[in-house]
Amino acid sequence: MQITGKTALVTGGNDGIGLEIARQLKAKGARVIIAGRRAAGDDAIAVDLSTADGCKTLADAVADKSIDILINNAGMSGNFGPEDPVDLALTDKAIFLNFNAPLHLIGHMLDGLKARPEACIVNVTSGLAIAPRAGGPVYCASKAALRSFTQALRFNLKDSKVHVVEALPPVVETQMTAGREGSKMSPAECARQIIAAIEGNKAEANVGMVKILQLVHSISPALARSIMIRF
Numbered sequence: 001m002q003i004t005g006k007t008a009l010v011t012g013g014n015d016g017i018g019l020e021i022a023r024q025l026k027a028k029g030a031r032v033i034i035a036g037r038r039a040a041g042d043d044a045i046a047v048d049l050s051t052a053d054g055c056k057t058l059a060d061a062v063a064d065k066s067i068d069i070l071i072n073n074a075g076m077s078g079n080f081g082p083e084d085p086v087d088l089a090l091t092d093k094a095i096f097l098n099f100n101a102p103l104h105l106i107g108h109m110l111d112g113l114k115a116r117p118e119a120c121i122v123n124v125t126s127g128l129a130i131a132p133r134a135g136g137p138v139y140c141a142s143k144a145a146l147r148s149f150t151q152a153l154r155f156n157l158k159d160s161k162v163h164v165v166e167a168l169p170p171v172v173e174t175q176m177t178a179g180r181e182g183s184k185m186s187p188a189e190c191a192r193q194i195i196a197a198i199e200g201n202k203a204e205a206n207v208g209m210v211k212i213l214q215l216v217h218s219i220s221p222a223l224a225r226s227i228m229i230r231f
């Protein structure tokens with residue numbers, strides 16, 4: 001897909017990976033609208049996407065903007081890790097933001113996307129959608145659900161002009177991973193690889209180390225799971 005001249009909506013485009021995606025799309029000549037609770041300024045929509053009403057509000061706000069590229073990037077860490085107190089409200093919020101919100105936005109916007117000369121939906125999942133880690137059961141489950149949905153959606157839209165990309169980042173240096181040890185990819189490099197997948201009409205952006213995880217998983221899903229569960 002050619003980025004120049006397109007209009008993109010990037011959820012969570014005011015921080016982290018989404019902010020870099022927004023910047024790089026703009027640099028390539030796209031008009032970019034961002035959404036997030038703290039989003040401010042021109043072409044920014046302040047909205048909480050962890051509720052159905054918030055998703056509808058955003059879809060209504062962009063209904064007349066002729067969106068060509070929808071990037072479902074907003075996400076949050078979940079809970080239910082071994083040290084986490086039980087907090088089912090947080091569980092529901094994380095599942096809604098990470099899984100339901102992309103479905104709601106796609107549901108509201110699909111007719112509009114289909115009407116564009118060429119369009120693209122990018123769902124940002126995670127390497128953890130392939131195999132979960134024990135520390136984030138809700139997060140991993142929400143991303144695995146989004147991965148499954150994305151694969152079926154791509155098949156269902158294969159004869160349309162709407163291309164469906166799944167972006168699977170590795171550990172990236174953002175607020176979400178603040179305080180976490182170990183090597184982290186820069187948000188700029190992560191965004192660069194995701195945009196390359198959009199431009200190349202790829203089905204998946206397996207970013208950085210996720211390429212190796214995919215390889216291990218293709219040889220032995222059990223081995224991939226046993227490595228990632230301790231990660």
Ligand SMILES: NC(=O)c1ccc[n+]([C@@H]2O[C@H](COP(=O)([O-])OP(=O)(O)OC[C@H]3O[C@@H](n4cnc5c(N)ncnc54)[C@H](OP(=O)(O)O)[C@@H]3O)[C@@H](O)[C@H]2O)c1
Pocket residue numbers: 011012013014015016017018035036037038039047048049050072073074075076097124125126127168169170171172173174175176177
């Ligand atoms: N960082 C990583 O290592 C990593 C790895 C794999 C996948 N990912 C995925 O990549 C995506 C971006 O992650 P990130 O690391 O860039 O996260 P981040 O730095 O924490 O940024 C999250 C973004 O989502 C928005 N957001 C959070 N809650 C929201 C809500 N209720 N309603 C609307 N927007 C909300 C935030 O804006 P507001 O706070 O203003 O709402 C912010 O712009 C997520 O889907 C994440 O799961 C990240």
